[in-house]
Amino acid sequence: MISLEDAVTARLESHGARFEVLIDPDAALEIKRDEFDGELEDVIAAEDVFEDASRGDRPAETDLEDVFDTTEPLEIIPEVIKRGEIQITAEQRREMQEQKRKQLINTIARNAVNPQMDDAPHPPERIERALDEAGFRIDPMEPVSEQVDEALEDLRPVIPIRFDEVTMAVQLPADHAGSGQAEVRQYGELEREEWQSDGSWVGVVTFPAGLQNDFYDMVNELTSGEAETRVIKDEDDIKTR
Numbered sequence: 613m614i615s616l617e618d619a620v621t622a623r624l625e626s627h628g629a630r631f632e633v634l635i636d637p638d639a640a641l642e643i644k645r646d647e648f649d650g651e652l653e654d655v656i657a658a659e660d661v662f663e664d665a666s667r668g669d670r671p672a673e674t675d676l677e678d679v680f681d682t683t684e685p686l687e688i689i690p691e692v693i694k695r696g697e698i699q700i701t702a703e704q705r706r707e708m709q710e711q712k713r714k715q716l717i718n719t720i721a722r723n724a725v726n727p728q729m730d731d732a733p734h735p736p737e738r739i740e741r742a743l744d745e746a747g748f749r750i751d752p753m754e755p756v757s758e759q760v761d762e763a764l765e766d767l768r769p770v771i772p773i774r775f776d777e778v779t780m781a782v783q784l785p786a787d788h789a790g791s792g793q794a795e796v797r798q799y800g801e802l803e804r805e806e807w808q809s810d811g812s813w814v815g816v817v818t819f820p821a822g823l824q825n826d827f828y829d830m831v832n833e834l835t836s837g838e839a840e841t842r843v844i845k846d847e848d849d850i851k852t853r
Contacts, residue, residue, distance in 0.1 A: 624696030786811030
């Protein structure tokens with residue numbers, strides 16, 4: 613379950629009665645769109661249906677039977693969310709906007725590059741300033757994934773930006789290959805790999821271009837600067853860092 617502070621109220625009025633449930637805001641939106649695939653018990657603040665959640669008042673069982681044909685809370689909660697409205701306070705709205713703003717900035721920073729600067733990643737601080745300059749406003753009731761395209765459209769007049777991937781070849785020395793290759797795999801899709809006769813490991817991995825600097829930092833820290841990396845643009849054009 614989640615805490616009461618993290619929950620929003622979903623409310624349904626039907627047959628002259630009111631029903632309220634306490635639910636995680638993102639999960640509520642997923643349930644409303646039939647996109648929720650988690651465990652309901654993990655995203656509710658109470659396994660109960662209320663007439664007034666703020667006071668803890670419960671509706672009559674006859675009202676539950678009339679509207680939902682059951683008194684089982686776990687069966688009723690999704691129905692209240694789907695058929696009702698999601699209520700959020702001004703403070704909850706501000707907190708959700710700030711949380712989604714951070715998620716949006718991180719998503720763009722991980723995937724976007726500057727095409728005018730040899731596809732260098734944009735730092736999160738630059739993206740944040742550009743969003744402010746563009747006047748982009750986060751919708752707290754929409755998933756971040758559905759707001760990225762609109763944010764990019766607003767950003768393009770402010771900064772040169774595009775989403776891209778990079779394919780990176782990396783060679784880890786033998787002393788660091790065992791643990792290091794597992795870290796490399798986590799960055800994206802491993803295209804190919806090969807263990808060398810000297811015990812070193814060579815891998816080619818594709819990942820969001822905005823993670824290039826993080827990738828370099830990771831392999832350098834793992835190998836004390838002994839790793840070799842190459843950005844692969846095509847078969848005939850390989851740029852060594």
